[in-house]
Amino acid sequence: MAKQEITCDDILKELRAKQYRPVYYLMGEEPYYIDLIADYITDNILTETEKEFNLTVVYGADVDIATVINAAKRYPMMSEHQVVVVKEAQNIRNMEELSYYLQKPLLSTILVICHKHGVLDRRKKLAAEIEKTGVLFESKKVKDAQLPAFITSYMKRKGIDVEPKATAMLADFVGADLSRLTGELEKLIITLPKGHTRVTPEQIEKNIGISKDYNNFELRSALVEKDVLKANKIIKYFEENPKTNPIQMTLSLLFGFFSNLMLAYYAPEKSEQGIANMLGLRTPWQAKDYLAAMRRYNGVKTMQIIGEIRYADAKSKGVGNPSLSDGDILRELVFKILH
Template sequence: MVVKYSQLLADLKKKSLKPVYVLAGEEPFYIDAITRYIEENLLTPDEKEFNQTIVYGQDVDVDMLLSECKSYPMLSSFRVVIVKEAKNLKNPDKLLPYVKNPVESTVLVLAHKNKDLDRRLQLTKELEKSEKVALLHSEKERESDVPRWVASYCKDHGIDITQKATEYLSEFLGNDLQKIVNEIGKLRLIVGEGKAIEHEHILDNIGLSKEFNVFELQKAIATRNLKRAVSIAVQMGNSKNTSILAILPTLYNFFTKGLLFKYYMGVEKLSADQTSMKLKLFSIQKNDIVALHQQYSVAQLKNCIREVGIADLYAKGINAPDMDEAELMRNMVLKFLN
């Protein structure tokens, strides 16, 4: 049966166990978290020695795996068998009879990271309906939902963080949850217990400067401040802490939202506030997107998106001119503002 991450984790903590756990999808954070919890907490250290087996999908065939699952536990009430990289298992359909009638004294975990199950297959249909299976579809968070996710994560872990800081983390790191959690951990140590994480801490500590960062670059581009935009672009290109490949997705999203803003205001005749709500713009984005809408035509925004794509190819070494990152950034920004 299909379960949500929060319910699955709560059941595990209560030792309300299923014989089979299938963790599948494009968001590795939830899959890693559940796998790690099972690996570290279901058995005691002494029990693990004889009753916990961890294998990788590419290294085990289904017959060997089923044999392992059917073994009896020793000095424990159950065994744990974890298959990491389960997407690499060959002939997974051979698991179907076991899924229909699993061994109650074994907890089988299939960690199927970075790829969801094919829902057309009989095996998937059985996993979804069986009461003896906990199936997690681990989906990527939408970027517009990431600030809310960050706030919830921090609350659950006793971390105080401002709304603006959640937006900065989302804007700079996108929806990479593991990267966000890693940065929150670092910021917590830097800020100290009992103090809130502010957006200034993010600017100071995750490769951004207060003057030369992607937010200031977007503001300069949106207001057509050529001198400042070029200055920021060159400074960022020369920074050892900033890669152009980390900046380009943010700029792509920025111009795409500007294009959508124009569509909703021009075609659907929504107000600026209605459009901002529809696009779920963060407070730090709204003014710059409005300025972008006012200063750029549809054709100009499409050109900006095209130039971001060209810069991405160049940064990856595809048909690249003889330019360093600072020159690539400068050249791209000049084309935005032509």
Template sequence: MEYAKRYPMIAKRQLILIKEAQGLEKKFDELSEYVLKPQKQSVVVFCYKNKSFDKRNKLYKATLKSGIVFESKSLYDNQVINWISNKLNLEKMQFEPKAVQILAEYLGSDLGRISQEIKKLKIINSDIITPLIIEQYIGYSKDFNNFELINAIGEKNIDSSYRIALYMSRNSNQHPLVVTISSIFNFFNRLLKYHVLKDKSKTATILGINPYFIKDFEIASKNYSIKNCSDCIDLLAKADLKSKGIIGVNNNHKAILIDLLNGIYNN
């Protein structure tokens, strides 16, 4: 805490970041003494990474009394698309809604990684971010991914869905089965909500989607009844158990995905 006790050379205050603060637990008693009587000219920030601040220790209690405790929680999967859209808007980057969907699917909820990829896309200085640009500069196939698989399923484009599924099963490292099953489940879960929604003008809000994709659910609702959706969700639950080795014998990526599609189209 020697730096915190010094006076700044030029500015009125100095900022001191203590990274990986969770590794300083042996010094928490000493640090808590400073926190209870801090120097006004210093702003001290304790950064915890991949670990919660233990509310039982002295440092937490001292910080709560004399400062501010801020917890940045991970986003849920259904919040990532809005976060990416807002980030692109802040960067004043134009984008296609489909491109945002692909980014969210490929990068998941790792905001650090998403930010790095957005920086990469900004350097390109393209007029608009499209799926093709993502394929060229990030390396994710614009034609063979969960987003396109779900589109094919929704449209009952059988040939396309099997072709995408076979490609993804051959590239399982880039397309984990658990993510694919989760994505298809989310689709049918939303489609169920769409079926029972009386006021279709609220579709985007209730389903948590960009209005651009409402037409996809309009099409899918004609291909899958409420009962079809319920049956598909049951099939997905079984596929999930197979992927985890809980049931079934032939539990490889290809067999599970093809069996799932067979069930979806034959229920």
């Protein structure tokens, strides 16, 4: 039976219970969770007075592994622990030499290594040493389909509800950059009127700068419903506001939707739950658009649409396109989708 990977929530739960490990190796493509764990350790394990002598923060570009090991071998001053944080650890060469320290780590040291935009080779000795002694955590990119659940969960922890349409608008507009996304969510929390605990599409429009009527979520909805007039109104708005509605974002979201629609045809059970399971959606509610689209687009047409989106993407980058504007490319694509 495969070993279950430790999650960010698992680590934070241990830390809040004051269960500390000698080393935390935080790696992966998603910086948000790496920063979340490292910041919690930096902010909460030591008191402000203890930090003066017992908190060391270094950067991988400025140190070698010997310097890191020497810092980890120091004993704390007037404190139970010392914390050593290595940021941008992906820049350190000979990281495998850390395994010598891990054979007998100093239990009073909490060593936090932040290795962003890459991972350790789990087959190597160092990975095994880390897992034996401490925590080896991989921070994976969140898929677009998981963003609405991330937004809902994040805001629920803050005591805020988000209307489903507002959630979809945010997910479509910001995308899977969690640091930027959480920044926008915090902005929404601050700007909520006093006594209000629910985020609406109107508040998204006012505070984030996304139109509640003319956005990628509404364009997708128009295509699902085959509403020609609404789709063309949205394209006209996009054409007039290119900075807030870049064509690459629109094409990426349409490609993701129709690629998922193609997968939905292979779901053993063509129900909301069956399609949610097939596509890895967190809630059956997210499958409604796919069920509606399956009633209007067959598998052959969906494959043609995916090809047309690829072709439009190439044209938007100047391939075989000497003169068409982004608006013209999108208008032509939407015509081909709808007809």
